[in-house]
Amino acid sequence: MPPARADIAVIGGGPAGAAAALTLRRHAPRLAVRLIEASDYSMPRPGEVLPAVARSLLEQLGVMTSFEAQGFVAGRALASAWANDELDERHSIFSAQGPGWHLDRARFDRMLTDAAMAAGVALSTGSAVRSAMPEREGWCLTLADRSEVVVRAVIWAAGRSWRLARPFSARVRVHGDLVAHSRFIEGVAGDNRTVIEARPEGWWYSADLPGDRRIVACMTDPDLGEALALRSDQGWRRALDATRHMRALVPVDARIGEALVRSAGTTTVEPAIGRRWIAAGDTLFAADPLSSRGIVHALRSGIIAAYAAADLLDDDIDKGREDEIRRRYAMISTHGFQGYAQALAGHYAEAARWPEAPFWRSRAPVDIARRMGGTS
Ligand SMILES: Cc1cc2nc3c(=O)[nH]c(=O)nc-3n(C[C@H](O)[C@H](O)[C@H](O)COP(=O)(O)OP(=O)(O)OC[C@H]3O[C@@H](n4cnc5c(N)ncnc54)[C@H](O)[C@@H]3O)c2cc1C
Numbered sequence: 001m002p003p004a005r006a007d008i009a010v011i012g013g014g015p016a017g018a019a020a021a022l023t024l025r026r027h028a029p030r031l032a033v034r035l036i037e038a039s040d041y042s043m044p045r046p047g048e049v050l051p052a053v054a055r056s057l058l059e060q061l062g063v064m065t066s067f068e069a070q071g072f073v074a075g076r077a078l079a080s081a082w083a084n085d086e087l088d089e090r091h092s093i094f095s096a097q098g099p100g101w102h103l104d105r106a107r108f109d110r111m112l113t114d115a116a117m118a119a120g121v122a123l124s125t126g127s128a129v130r131s132a133m134p135e136r137e138g139w140c141l142t143l144a145d146r147s148e149v150v151v152r153a154v155i156w157a158a159g160r161s162w163r164l165a166r167p168f169s170a171r172v173r174v175h176g177d178l179v180a181h182s183r184f185i186e187g188v189a190g191d192n193r194t195v196i197e198a199r200p201e202g203w204w205y206s207a208d209l210p211g212d213r214r215i216v217a218c219m220t221d222p223d224l225g226e227a228l229a230l231r232s233d234q235g236w237r238r239a240l241d242a243t244r245h246m247r248a249l250v251p252v253d254a255r256i257g258e259a260l261v262r263s264a265g266t267t268t269v270e271p272a273i274g275r276r277w278i279a280a281g282d283t284l285f286a287a288d289p290l291s292s293r294g295i296v297h298a299l300r301s302g303i304i305a306a307y308a309a310a311d312l313l314d315d316d317i318d319k320g321r322e323d324e325i326r327r328r329y330a331m332i333s334t335h336g337f338q339g340y341a342q343a344l345a346g347h348y349a350e351a352a353r354w355p356e357a358p359f360w361r362s363r364a365p366v367d368i369a370r371r372m373g374g375t376s
Pocket of ligand 1: 292
């Protein structure tokens with residue numbers, strides 16, 4: 001079969017990829033866009049608390065009406081036992097931006113790609129991009145089903161999957177490990193809260209989700225997770241029972257879903273933008289979920305990447321303008337990362353209750369600063 005052709009391929013139909021595809025349709029309708037997503041969105045996805053600041057981005061993408069029709073949970077409060085063992089509850093009415101949302105992530109992601117499709121994006125699901133070969137004027141992508149797509153530029157938004165780093169000559173830098181051992185809990189009454197609890201082995205979080213579900217996750221170091229056998233039902237339940245507040249969110253008769261184990265540490269890719277490719281979302285910079293900036297960063301960087309990609313494909317572009325686009329995109333990413341690193345060190349410092357515990361010892365501000373500087 002001859003290869004499909006488009007001006008731009010967006011690899012990955014998460015929030016970053018969908019935001020990029022939608023923005024391209026709105027900002028540069030002359031360009032043919034193909035969005036390639038590995039999954040069919042049928043599996044549960046973690047990453048569900050969307051801060052209120054996302055509203056302006058969803059409006060910019062023109063999806064606010066569809067978003068509101070989804071009936072996601074409005075976040076009422078953040079309750080955290082962080083600096084000490086007591087639960088401190090901050091109500092969202094005291095937030096200048098109002099309440100955020102607790103999403104069904106697979107449904108949210110699907111809603112965004114549906115909107116992209118309705119805007120004229122060619123969407124293919126269920127087949128991952130396996131390889132990328134440079135072409136004279138762009139890239140030839142080969143998918144898992146062996147079909148090929150030839151494009152002039154790529155927006156690389158594959159989340160925490162960096163398998164295309166080699167063909168893009170990009171370097172992946174891991175600044176800190178963290179593993180999320182999550183479980184969906186079915187059949188629990190909603191309370192519209194996010195709950196966070198610091199523990200010697202790491203920290204736990206839980207969010208009330210649409211449809212009488214909660215997510216409960218233990219965030220810890222890879223070796224500590226193995227030592228506690230968090231992948232097993234018994235190990236996870238044992239660790240949960242040792243918490244003070246988290247365990248109260250999981251009634252004994254609740255249905256606890258299967259283990260969902262995901263890496264959740266800080267990782268960046270360099271450069272942020274290369275020859276006819278631009279990284280966005282987690283692929284560009286994957287944040288520790290403690291920062292609660294993952295989805296917002298994904299949407300924002302997807303939008304900015306789309307503008308940069310459209311400008312790079314301008315027929316009248318000269319070398320000077322091209323260099324300027326690259327320089328600015330790289331600068332925006334670097335600034336975002338610097339702000340994140342400082343904030344993250346501050347968050348972890350507030351909970352330094354177990355300075356001798358390995359998890360917390362490796363998150364002292366000086367260690368975070370060293371690792372984010374990339375010197376380790
Ligand atoms: C346990 C956990 C909890 C989190 N909680 C929150 C939270 O509460 N709030 C928050 O804002 N953030 C949270 N995050 C982070 C948030 O989920 C991510 O930052 C966000 O999903 C990034 O969006 P993205 O589009 O860059 O990547 P993703 O959402 O990962 O999407 C990437 C997409 O690319 C597809 N893909 C991968 N490889 C290929 C390929 N080769 N070809 C085609 N498609 C491909 C994947 O199937 C996926 O659909 C959490 C993360 C974790 C791990």
